[in-house]
Structures are given as C-alpha cells and as structure tokens.
Amino acid sequence: xxxxxxxxxxxxxxxxxxxxxxxxxxxxxxxxxxxxxxxxxxxxxxxxxxxxxxxxxxxxxxxxxxxxxxxxxxxxxxxxxxxxxxxxxxxxxxxxxxxxxxxxxxxxxxxxxxxxxxxxxxxxxxxxxxxxxxxxxxxxxxxxxxxxxxxxxxxxxxxxxxxxxxxxxxxxxxxxxxxxxxxxxxxxxxxxxxxxxxxxxxxxxxxxxxxxxxxxxxxxxxxxxxxxxxxxxxxxxxxxxxxxxxxxxxxxxxxxxxxxxxxxxxxxxxxxxxxxxxxxxxxxxxxxxxxxxxxxxxxxxxxxxxxxxxxxxxxxxxxxxxxxxxxxxxxxxxxxxxxxxxxxxxxxxxxxxxxxxxxxxxxxxxxxx
Amino acid sequence: xxxxxxxxxxxxxxxxxxxxxxxxxxxxxxxxxxxxxxxxxxxxxxxxxxxxxxxxxxxxxxxxxxxxxxxxxxxxxxxxxxxxxxxxxxxxxxxxxxxxxxxxxxxxxxxxxxxxxxxxxxxxxxxxxxxxxxxxxxxxxxxxxxxxxxxxxxxxxxxxxxxxxxxxxxxxxxxxxxxxxxxxxxxxxxxxxxxxxxxxxxxxxxxxxxxxxxxxxxxxxxxxxxxxxxxxxxxxxxxxxxxxxxxxxxxxxxxxxxxxxxxxxxxxxxxxxxxxxxxxxxxxxxxxxxxxxxxxxxxxxxxxxxxxxxxxxxxxxxxxxxxxxxx
Numbered sequence: 001x002x003x004x005x006x007x008x009x010x011x012x013x014x015x016x017x018x019x020x021x022x023x024x025x026x027x028x029x030x031x032x033x034x035x036x037x038x039x040x041x042x043x044x045x046x047x048x049x050x051x052x053x054x055x056x057x058x059x060x061x062x063x064x065x066x067x068x069x070x071x072x073x074x075x076x077x078x079x080x081x082x083x084x085x086x087x088x089x090x091x092x093x094x095x096x097x098x099x100x101x102x103x104x105x106x107x108x109x110x111x112x113x114x115x116x117x118x119x120x121x122x123x124x125x126x127x128x129x130x131x132x133x134x135x136x137x138x139x140x141x142x143x144x145x146x147x148x149x150x151x152x153x154x155x156x157x158x159x160x161x162x163x164x165x166x167x168x169x170x171x172x173x174x175x176x177x178x179x180x181x182x183x184x185x186x187x188x189x190x191x192x193x194x195x196x197x198x199x200x201x202x203x204x205x206x207x208x209x210x211x212x213x214x215x216x217x218x219x220x221x222x223x224x225x226x227x228x229x230x231x232x233x234x235x236x237x238x239x240x241x242x243x244x245x246x247x248x249x250x251x252x253x254x255x256x257x258x259x260x261x262x263x264x265x266x267x268x269x270x271x272x273x274x275x276x277x278x279x280x281x282x283x284x285x286x287x288x289x290x291x292x293x294x295x296x297x298x299x300x301x302x303x304x305x306x307x308x309x310x311x312x313x314x315x316x317x318x319x320x321x322x323x324x325x326x327x328x329x330x331x332x333x334x335x336x337x338x339x340x341x342x343x344x345x346x347x348x349x350x351x352x353x354x355x356x357x358x359x360x361x362x363x364x365x366x367x368x369x
Numbered sequence: 370x371x372x373x374x375x376x377x378x379x380x381x382x383x384x385x386x387x388x389x390x391x392x393x394x395x396x397x398x399x400x401x402x403x404x405x406x407x408x409x410x411x412x413x414x415x416x417x418x419x420x421x422x423x424x425x426x427x428x429x430x431x432x433x434x435x436x437x438x439x440x441x442x443x444x445x446x447x448x449x450x451x452x453x454x455x456x457x458x459x460x461x462x463x464x465x466x467x468x469x470x471x472x473x474x475x476x477x478x479x480x481x482x483x484x485x486x487x488x489x490x491x492x493x494x495x496x497x498x499x500x501x502x503x504x505x506x507x508x509x510x511x512x513x514x515x516x517x518x519x520x521x522x523x524x525x526x527x528x529x530x531x532x533x534x535x536x537x538x539x540x541x542x543x544x545x546x547x548x549x550x551x552x553x554x555x556x557x558x559x560x561x562x563x564x565x566x567x568x569x570x571x572x573x574x575x576x577x578x579x580x581x582x583x584x585x586x587x588x589x590x591x592x593x594x595x596x597x598x599x600x601x602x603x604x605x606x607x608x609x610x611x612x613x614x615x616x617x618x619x620x621x622x623x624x625x626x627x628x629x630x631x632x633x634x635x636x637x638x639x640x641x642x643x644x645x646x647x648x649x650x651x652x653x654x655x656x657x658x659x660x661x662x663x664x665x666x667x668x669x670x671x672x673x674x675x676x677x678x679x680x681x682x683x684x685x686x687x688x689x690x691x692x693x694x695x696x
Contacts, residue, residue, distance in 0.1 A: 040490035047485070048500055051563065055504065057526045058515040069524055072541050180407050187404025191397050203408065206416055208616075208678055210624055212650055213671040214415065216664045217422035223433055240411020271400045300508050302627050307655050319510045323631055326514055333518055340511035351506040355499055359571060
C-alpha cells in the first residue's frame with residue numbers, strides 16, 4: 001500500500017502544569033474507551049442471552065405446573081393462581097377494577113354480566129357486587145415452584161437405572177478409548193518402522209469414514225454372535241483405539257522432549273516401562289482432554305444404543321431413555337424439561353470444572369499452533 | 370491443518386525394506402508394530418472387513434434374521450438405489466438443501482461470535498467464552514427436546530418473544546408453526562444447529578489469536594478500514610481453520626439424524642422436508658431389516674463423502690492460505 005503520510009506535527013505542549021492538561025485528555029480517552037467497552041459488552045450480552053435463552057426456558061418450564069404450561073396468558077415465571085379461603089371454600093383471586101382503582105378480590109359468585117367478590121384484606125365486609133363479565137378479568141398469580149416435577153420425572157423415566165447404564169458405558173469406554181489410543185499414539189510418535197507413513201494415512205482417513213458405511217456388516221456379525229441387545233457391540237470396538245484420539249495424543253507426545261526417555265533407556269528401561277513411567281505422566285493434560293471428549297461422546301451417543309440395545313429396556317442409556325420418555329409424556333412438557341435438565345446437569349458440571357483441559361484439547365485437535 | 374501436515378510428515382520417513390534394516394532398527398520396528406498392533410487389529414476388524422463385507426452385502430438380498438437364505442441378486446440393490454427408489458433422491462435433495470442453507474449460516478455465525486469473543490473491547494472474555502460454549506455440552510437429545518419446547522407455537526418462548534417485540538399475533542393458537550411448516554422448517558433446524566457450533570467458535574477463536582498483530586498494525590498505518598482488514602488479513606490468515614470447520618460441518622450434516630428423528634420421528638414430516646439421508650438408511654436397514662439394500666445406501670454415502678472430500682482438498686490450495694507455503 002502506497003506512501004505513508006508523514007505524521008502530523010504535534011502542537012507544542014502548553015507551558016501550563018504538564019500533569020493537568022495531559023492527564024485530563026488521557027482521562028477523557030480512558031472514559032471513552034470504557035463507554036465503548038460497556039456498549040460492546042452489552043451488545044455481546046444480548047446475543048448471549050438470546051443464544052442460551054432455551055436453557056432458561058427449559059429450567060423455568062421444569063418448575064411449572066402442567067396447567068400453567070398450557071395457559072398462554074400465564075406469567076413467564078413458575079406461578080400458581082392466588083386463592084383465598086373464605087367460609088370453608090377456596091376462591092380464586094382476580095384483579096378487579098372498581099371505582100377507578102384495581103383491587104385484588106376473590107371471586108365468589110359467577111354470573112354472566114355481574115359477579116360477587118370478597119376482599120381478602122377485609123373479609124368481614126362481606127360480598128361486593130361488581131357489574132361486568134368476570135371472564136374478562138385477569139387472574140392474580142404468585143410465584144410457585146413445582147419442585148415435585150423433578151421427583152416425578154425422576155421416577156417416571158427411571159432415572160437411576162438410566163444414569164447407572166450411562167455412567168457404566170461412559171466410564172468403561174472412556175478408559176478403553178483413552179488407554180488404547182495412548183498405546184497406539186506412542187507407537188506412531190516414537191518408533192520408526194516400514195510403512196509407517198502409509199499406515200498413519202490409513203488411520204487418518206478413517207476419520208472421514210461415515211460410521212454407517214461399516215454399520216450393517218458389523219451389526220450382522222454382532223447379531224450372529226448374539227451380542228445385539230447387549231453393551232458389547234458398543235464397548236468392544238473402543239478397546240482398539242479411535243483415529244481422532246490417536247491423532248490428538250500423537251501430536252502431544254511429539255511435543256514431549258526425548259531426554260527423559262533416553263535417560264530411562266540407558267538405565268535399562270524397556271519401551272513399556274518408558275511409556276508407562278515417563279510418557280504417560282507427562283501427557284496428563286492431553287489424556288484428560290481425550291478422556292473428556294470420549295466421556296461426552298459416550299454420554300451423548302444415541303444412534304449406537306438405539307440400534308444395538310433395541311429390545312432391551314433395562315440397558316438403555318439416558319439419551320434413548322429421554323427420547324422414549326418424550327414419546328410417552330408428550331403432553332407433560334414440564335416433566336420432559338425436568339428430565340432434560342437432569343440429563344444435562346452432569347455434563348455441564350464436568351464441563352464447568354474441567355473446562356481448561358477441555359478447551360485446550362479442542363484447540364489442539366483443530367488448530368495449528 | 371495440522372492433520373495434513375502430520376500425514377505429510379509421516380510419509381517422509383524413509384520406507385526401506387525389512388531386510389535392509391539393521392538389527393537395532395528391526396528391534397525398534399517390532400516395538401512400533403507392537404504398539405500400533407491394537408489399532409491394526411481394530412482397523413481390520415471394525416473398518417476394513419466390514420467395508421468389504423458391506424460392498425458384498427450390497428449385491429445380495431439379505432435379511433438379518435435369515436442369513437442362510439441370502440441370495441445373490443447382482444446389481445438389483447444398486448439399480449433400486451439409483452433409479453427406482455424415489456425416496457433416495459428425496460433424501461439426498463433434503464440433505465443437500467439443508468446443507469446449503471445451514472452451512473453458510475452456521476459458519477458465518479461461528480466466525481462472527483469468535484470475532485466478538487476475541488475483541489479487545491469485551492469485558493469478561495473467558496466467562497463469555499464459557500457461556501457461549503455451554504450449549505454445545507448439552508446432550509443432543511435433551512437439546513432437541515428443549516428446542517422443541519422453545520419452538521412450540523402456543524407456549525414456546527420464541528413466538529412469545531416475537532409477539533412481545535413486534536406486536537404481531539405470533540404466539541397462541543395461530544402462532545408460527547416452526548416445526549410443522551415446510552416453508553420454515555429448515556430455519557428452525559438452523560436455529561437448533563446453533564447449539565452445535567461451540568467447537569467451531571473455539572477453533573476460530575484460537576486461530577484469530579494466532580494472527581500476528583504486526584499485520585494489523587501495518588494495515589492500520591496504511592489506513593485500511595476494519596472491513597478491509599477483515600477481508601485482506603483475518604480471513605486469509607484463518608482460512609485453514611475455516612476449511613477445517615467446513616469439512617467437519619459437511620461430515621456432521623451427512624450424518625444428520627438425531628434432530629429429524631426426535632422431532633419428526635423420522636417420518637419426514639412436514640411434507641418430506643425432514644427425510645434426511647441417514648433417516649432413510651435407518652428405516653431401510655433397521656426398520657425394514659433390508660440389510661443388502663441398507664449396505665448399498667451406506668456405500669453411496671461413502672462414495673459421496675469421498676468425492677466431496679477429494680474435491681475440497683483439490684481446490685483447497687486456491688483459497689486456503691498456509692503460512693508455511695502451499696504444500
């Protein structure tokens with residue numbers, strides 16, 4: 001790009017006290033900067049709120065009553081109609097405009113064009129006659145959380161059983177996937193052998209292979225083994241490492257200096273001992289990242305359990321359980337949202353506590369650093 | 370594109386015949402094979418043989434429960450797939466249409482959010498980053514059910530917000546039917562897809578942080594506008610990661626299943642607009658139990674995946690900038 005303009009000559013500093021003038025200008029600039037920051041951050045905040053709004057919907061709906069969910073005019077927050085007990089009966093409270101002011105009154109007698117109310121503040125005064133259609137009045141609500149939705153959903157969906165299955169699947173396969181990937185990655189990172197380049201290319205190319213392409217024969221074979229309807233088809237393959245995890249760990253192993261390994265070799269340690277005692281302890285962050293990836297993958301896995309565990313209700317994980325719950329209780333949105341909240345609470349907690357490892361891992365897989 | 374470099378790097382190691390290795394080299398190679406042996410066994414068992422078997426299956430009339438009665442039918446499955454089954458073309462059309470809509474929107478949004486999160490003007494960057502990533506952590510089925518509630522015509526918040534902001538009669542019995550109106554169904558699916566762009570945001574963010582700040586300083590001195598800097602510096606510098614995101618998104622879309630399956634139970638409603646390719650695969654293979662035809666469907670997907678990948682990689686050096694020079 002063309003010629004640079006010479007800097008405009010600065011006017012000579014005024015002879016007045018050097019700190020007063022300069023600092024005022026600097027202050028003004030800092031002030032402007034702060035305004036920009038606040039405006040910009042507010043803008044991002046609005047986008048964020050829109051982005052995570054459905055989480056708020058889910059959380060709030062999970063505390064509502066069924067009748068409130070289906071009532072379009074009900075307040076946004078979990079609420080219940082305010083009622084007033086009078087002479088042994090319970091009456092609903094409405095906002096009634098009387099003599100220029102709006103009073104909260106309990107509706108006792110409903111007629112087409114008039115109604116009777118009683119004032120909860122002053123029930124002794126007896127019934128008040130009001131001319132007008134009571135159906136046009138707005139009911140009065142108060143905050144009310146239906147805590148019971150959670151125990152109900154917990155029981156209906158058989159949460160404990162689903163959680164046990166999901167945890168079992170996630171923990172076993174996380175261990176299997178991480179340890180097998182570490183072993184294979186070490187082989188690719190530290191040893192020279194014929195055909196290594198070709199084999200590594202084949203490994204990487206399996207990443208782009210759609211899993212459906214191998215699914216049918218695998219399914220047919222597992223069916224012959226009598227494994228369909230058990231966890232085995234979902235667990236056994238994870239013991240043979242996965243290309244993505246191998247790739248991530250290999251990249252990390254390559255960044256570990258070889259001095260310690262050489263020292264260990266001179267001390268007579270074999271490759272297995274070197275791997276376990278030298279490499280693994282230095283690769284803990286990458287191992288944690290891979291474990292987290294796999295854990296969340298397993299927690300989310302839907303297609304695999306859907307086809308392999310079909311017909312065995314006792315083994316279903318949370319993902320499939322939640323899907324079926326949705327089919328059975330479609331008319332109870334508050335229970336579905338409560339169940340959804342229960343399903344996501346554990347992954348979200350783990351994420352918030354382990355996010356440093358997690359985000360580093362995400363970045364290592366994707367970005368040239 | 371570390372992955373490409375790694376492949377290239379690994380290929381450079383000299384391939385010498387086993388006989389020409391010294392004893393120490395053979396020892397090392399044996400240990401190498403021992404470590405990667407696990408993967409080789411897994412690859413043969415769970416990838417290579419099933420792929421080959423899948424190809425063989427596609428020439429058979431094969432029902433799962435009666436494997437002994439499988440009969441060779443030549444190209445019948447393939448003829449059905451390519452010429453006789455209108456649902457295949459429908460599924461392909463649905464998948465590609467949705468991809469053409471959701472890919473640009475998703476990728477631009479991920480880039481836009483990354484630019485926002487990378488801005489020097491943002492207070493509390495790491496908190497924002499965490500919160501923008503959090504929805505990606507929501508298990509997919511829970512996420513779909515949450516969106517299904519939010520998009521509900523009568524009680525969902527989206528319609529209520531639209532009504533509150535615009536004053537239109539968007540909520541209630543005549544509300545916008547996000548999930549049942551074929552004209553806007555893809556828009557709804559795009560919204561649901563926003564919850565899956567967390568990884569793309571993080572990749573973009575890390576990549577933006579890697580752009581040398583001298584480039585921006587030089588451009589500022591030259592008087593380049595913000596837009597000009599974005600177009601001439603930022604985008605070329607992060608094009609490798611955009612390429613990577615594109616590939617990942619395409620593979621995600623080719624296997625798109627959970628959302629249509631949970632929201633529209635895999636029926637393709639409304640009007641067949643949600644009859645995605647994998648939905649067709651699932652129904653043919655695991656509901657009709659027609660394994661031979663299912664294999665052909667899966668192989669066609671594989672062929673399409675390879676074609677797209679090859680095309681993208683072949684054209685990559687025209688628009689992807691590699692700081693280390695084009696390789």
